[in-house]
Amino acid sequence: MPDPNPAALDFLMTRRSRPAKTLTTPVPDKATLETLLVAAGRTPDHGKLEPWRFIVLTAGVMPRLAEATQTRGVALGLDPDQIAKGRSQFDQGNLAVVVVEVQKPSEKIPALEQTYSAGAVCLALLNAALASGWGANWLSGWISHDRVFMRDTLGLGDHERIAGLIHIGTETSTPPDRPRPELSSITTWVDT
Template sequence: MDAIELLLTRQSSPRLVAPAPNAEQLNTILSAAIRVPDHAGLNPWEFIVASGDGLAKLGQLFVNASAAEGSDESTQAKMANMPQRAPMVITVVAKVVEHAKVPALEQHLAVGCACMAMQQAAFALGLGGIWRTGGLAFNRVLHQDLGLRDNDQIIGFLYLGTPAVTAPIKPTKLATDVVRYL
């Protein structure tokens, strides 16, 4: 698949099954992430990969975070199972570096680009993925349990695996609907 076709036909894959990316594929996916624009070469990211037993560990961290907010048992059970929706979950974290010329917002955007680059690389490799965020991305207990610093921010959870179903191609949108010229 060429790059333009990939960009124009990209789809999220919400139903993912094994196999997860293998070691070589994961290396390619992570390598794509760190090639995104990164003003001043700050590398303001961290990628926490969970697969196999790591998915249950991540699920328990989700439960702990939810419980700290006073959730009920039903919600906690849902939280425990969330990482099981794919054979691999990458927690994508912005690790902002103090810099006179590169504000935190720009670093967060770079990490967002890294997340998209990973998803695109997964698609190019014949895999599927979906970028999820939600309240857990902002839960300070989860941040603490993951060993994140106060100014770190989870940008999202990238679920990766093999698509269980082929998603229909979404209708083409017209860029002209959202563009204006000066």
């Protein structure tokens, strides 16, 4: 018989991201954040490639990132609302972790599996923060897919890209649960 962990299962059945705009200070200190990063690093990783790394963004860098987002959005000719949405996570942010996918050459592990692992790190970090009592949200948006922003603003190499920005802080309000998929509509049972 398996040895159940009811508290962990209850957490997973009730977990809910907190909107980034509702997060405020205090944020985790360095030691606390390092614990969350270690937990995230326990993500499944075929071939032990570690196809990801972290960039921690603290409050002091947020204004520079907001301005860089504004400048890049204008250069791309984006709609002002798109630009505002892209920069708002930095205008309002106090702590975020950029999970960077780092593609590594491998004859055994396809690039797509490395992408899956980087996405799993995002969810693991999000869940570690939530399980520790912090509010957290996984964001992306147009800046996460813009090669110039990744290179010039965050220093990413050509073999790297943003998998997600995980904002962590103290929640100011608990959001209502959102509709979840109906299990029968997303599950196929194969018996023979």
